[in-house]
Amino acid sequence: MDSVEFSVVIDDIDADTAAAKADDTAATPADTPDHEVAHADAATSTSSRIDRELRGRRHVALKAYPAFAFNNIILKNRKTGRNVLDNISFDCYNGRTVAIMVDPEDPEQRVGFMAVASGMLYPTSGRVMLKSNDLASFDPSEARAHRLGVVPQQYAIRDDLDAIGNLVYTMDASGRNFLRSKVDIARDLLDQTGFGDGSEQAVENYEALVHTPAGKLREIDRRRLAIARAICCEAQILLLDEPTGGLEAGDASSILTLLTQLARPNRKTADTGRCVIIVTDSEDVADRCDDVFALYD
Known part of the structure; x- marks a missing residue:
């Protein structure tokens, strides 16, 4: 469960408290000892105050931890002495898609970001946070x-295994x-990610398609399979490096639609949603995301 910070702002209750106290005093028997009357007055006053605060004179602000955050990462x-990532900070929340814009002229920046964000490399300074926990406190494999479902540009799936085999292999490896x-x-x-949608082979023989080695699949199905593999161990944070790179416009759009669907909570399926982070140098991709953070000026 997310850690939640509660703050309650109360105003203008003194008059109500005074009125309640006067009513309580009038209702107290005349022969009651003074110290008991004082104690009863204090208790009743406190009770009345709390009751009024809870019933209508409050403003409650709820603030959840980000699902994923960079805190002053260098x-x-x-x-070379160069800061590949230079004091980067941003917050990403569950239920939203986030574009991390990298400089297309700076491949080192992209590689550095992916390495730090996935826990493969510790930053020089700063912290990567998963909710209230430092990513460095976890074993990288764990x-x-x-916790993290990562989809790199290369080697996201095993070409020698079929679709089901890729997912089962990943679940087995997770322990x-x-x-x-x-x-x-x-x-x-595979159903959730739309594997095989629009494929003639899927229409004719879906079973044959899911048992086709991944190396022989259409590129769009390889991408869908890579996304399915990233969430098969119930990762709540998806980190993808150019998931639409090299795809035709229609296929690229369908992948972005899928990622948006995976981010959103779904009451019908009891899916709580995810934080989806897309590393890209494409403004078109960024325009499809809820939030955008640039790593360069």
């Missing part, structure tokens, strides 16, 4: 096996226990 190239059959979970995830 990553220095020790050979973070990527469950986690699953309440349902991994094959059943894999099939549900």
